[in-house]
Amino acid sequence: MSVARIAVVGGDGIGTEVTAQARKVIDAVLPGVDYHEYDLGARLYNRTGEVLPQSVQDELAGHDAILLGAIGDPSVPPGILERGLLLKLRFDFDQYVNLRPSKLWPGTTSPLAGVKPGEIDMVVVREGTEGLYVGAGGVLHQDTPAEIATEESLNTRFGVERVVRDAFARAQRRDRQHVTLVHKTNVLTKAGSLWARTFAAVAAEFPGITTEYQHIDAASMFMVSNPQRFDVVVTDNLFGDILTDIAAAVTGGIGMAASGSVNPERVYPSTFEPVHGSAPDIAGQGIADPAAAILSAALLLEHLGQTDAARRVTEAVAAEVASRAPGAPLRTAEVGDRVASAV
Amino acid sequence: MSVARIAVVGGDGIGTEVTAQARKVIDAVLPGVDYHEYDLGARLYNRTGEVLPQSVQDELAGHDAILLGAIGDPSVPPGILERGLLLKLRFDFDQYVNLRPSKLWPGTTSPLAGVKPGEIDMVVVREGTEGLYVGAGGVLHQDTPAEIATEESLNTRFGVERVVRDAFARAQRRDRQHVTLVHKTNVLTKAGSLWARTFAAVAAEFPGITTEYQHIDAASMFMVSNPQRFDVVVTDNLFGDILTDIAAAVTGGIGMAASGSVNPERVYPSTFEPVHGSAPDIAGQGIADPAAAILSAALLLEHLGQTDAARRVTEAVAAEVASRAPGAPLRTAEVGDRVASAV
Numbered sequence A, B: 001m002s003v004a005r006i007a008v009v010g011g012d013g014i015g016t017e018v019t020a021q022a023r024k025v026i027d028a029v030l031p032g033v034d035y036h037e038y039d040l041g042a043r044l045y046n047r048t049g050e051v052l053p054q055s056v057q058d059e060l061a062g063h064d065a066i067l068l069g070a071i072g073d074p075s076v077p078p079g080i081l082e083r084g085l086l087l088k089l090r091f092d093f094d095q096y097v098n099l100r101p102s103k104l105w106p107g108t109t110s111p112l113a114g115v116k117p118g119e120i121d122m123v124v125v126r127e128g129t130e131g132l133y134v135g136a137g138g139v140l141h142q143d144t145p146a147e148i149a150t151e152e153s154l155n156t157r158f159g160v161e162r163v164v165r166d167a168f169a170r171a172q173r174r175d176r177q178h179v180t181l182v183h184k185t186n187v188l189t190k191a192g193s194l195w196a197r198t199f200a201a202v203a204a205e206f207p208g209i210t211t212e213y214q215h216i217d218a219a220s221m222f223m224v225s226n227p228q229r230f231d232v233v234v235t236d237n238l239f240g241d242i243l244t245d246i247a248a249a250v251t252g253g254i255g256m257a258a259s260g261s262v263n264p265e266r267v268y269p270s271t272f273e274p275v276h277g278s279a280p281d282i283a284g285q286g287i288a289d290p291a292a293a294i295l296s297a298a299l300l301l302e303h304l305g306q307t308d309a310a311r312r313v314t315e316a317v318a319a320e321v322a323s324r325a326p327g328a329p330l331r332t333a334e335v336g337d338r339v340a341s342a343v
């Protein structure tokens, strides 16, 4: 019997190269995983016009987790693969916790002057199934002077409460025990009020945890002027999209940024993927950094309850990155080998 | 006859202190301006429950421009003054160009390592009368498990086209002749499509100007990793709110950040104000930096067609800031005096 069934969607560009290393590391730390590779992304789309065939989605549903590389290629119009695959999985598999840790690792350099490794250590818990991402809205009188276009942000007490509760539960397992709510309550008064009231209600269940509220504009500024202040951040789908990219930028770019689109109850599989894209410019050369993909595998292991394995993988990646000689060329497979042998 | 009628709304906290210096500088560079001071903000609200009495708004409408300090005080619930005054003026006075220049001035330090004064020089042209700021949406079944809250982003071809055209016209008057559109077309497909198609149509009228598109998440990251790349940025109301705060952060914080909420046709008065808030903690001590307020006065002069006066004020502020001894205490009135005598 396998210890876990993992679907691997390498995807486009460097995606398949980095997931191969992540698999290698999982095998080293947790032998006996059952993998199934799925060829989704630009190749399938260009051949068949399909992004995620129903039969494939049904098969994916039978796995414990999905390890994803990257999708996207210049040959496909922007948005099609993102919406048809990434967002579809988030919605159909009820991946309502979009998890994005950001840490300034030893051996990496922040673009912020004077900020040292270890000083930034936060996790953004981004809502993944509501808000402006639901696709509600429309266009009227297109291509005439009378055209209007709308986008609707839909937010439910149910959806907000479950992700806020997840954020507090995570904060409880961390040192600083602090949660920041980010929204724009002074302008988005309806959704903002729902988020603020729900946050206050859940906070009351966690008396040991300190809380704070920031508007998205102020939070974006603090991400640059004082990212050290953040521990757990909980926010809506769109604000989370923006904030996590700023967080990745101040921790040295997306090279180390891992993410999980998580269905905490494990009714459906969760997706784990590096934040970086498919980087078609360097694909096929074996020079892509697999660190973010391997760290995403650590999030996957953690999600499957393999806490010790997750910790060992994270520490091995951190050590490998810290040991890199500045400016030395990087070989994708060698990084994977070094991490695999260290776990 | 006066050369211009300017309404001054000092507002709360340090607001009145910094607008006093801005007035002083305007008087030095352009004698004969007619001022009317309006006492709006927390004091009026706490006394009367009113934020912007109709009679005051009617009087404001008779001015060429509004010079605003800052509003907001801990005694007033968040949102009330912002929506009742700032946003109301933007909407009622059709201030559809929200103008936010960001420059790394000599004498100021970016939190970004290795970025030198002069290297960052951009202006964000933020739409001011549409999008998620219109206040559309609602709450149903409040405080029950069935609660939902919606926010609607409303975008018109009319509204998008006029602000995009303004951005291109501005780019034409700048060195680099470059405009970046920022949106989230891969997720907000309806509004994104309207913005992208309108941008392409207007760009065709300006063949000398180079263009670029970035998603808001990528643009936020570039604001940190490579802010030098931006010249003119045009974007919607909410994305502009976020981007301009990041831009302020990477150019050393909001100390030098000026803004204008502009009705370019001058059918209604435009509002000019520093991006910083009322800073109640340092109010009344005469130590607030009036640089951003004076730079906002320069934007005001520019808007009134006083191009030479605007340039002299901007240069005088830049010189004053560059001459500051690091760590030396700052006196609000002395900064105003120095800039006023230099123009």
Ligand SMILES: CC(C)[C@H](C(=O)O)[C@@H](O)C(=O)O
Pocket (backbone or CB within 6 Å): A082, A083, A086, A087, A241, B186, B187, B217
């Ligand atoms: C590709 C895109 C749809 C996606 C998002 O907006 O969520 C990406 O930016 C992300 O952050 O995972």
Ligand SMILES: CC(C)[C@H](C(=O)O)[C@@H](O)C(=O)O
Pocket (backbone or CB within 6 Å): A186, A187, A217, B082, B083, B086, B087, B241
């Ligand atoms: C105070 C608030 C309503 C306002 C906004 O969101 O536009 C402010 O953040 C700004 O940028 O001028």
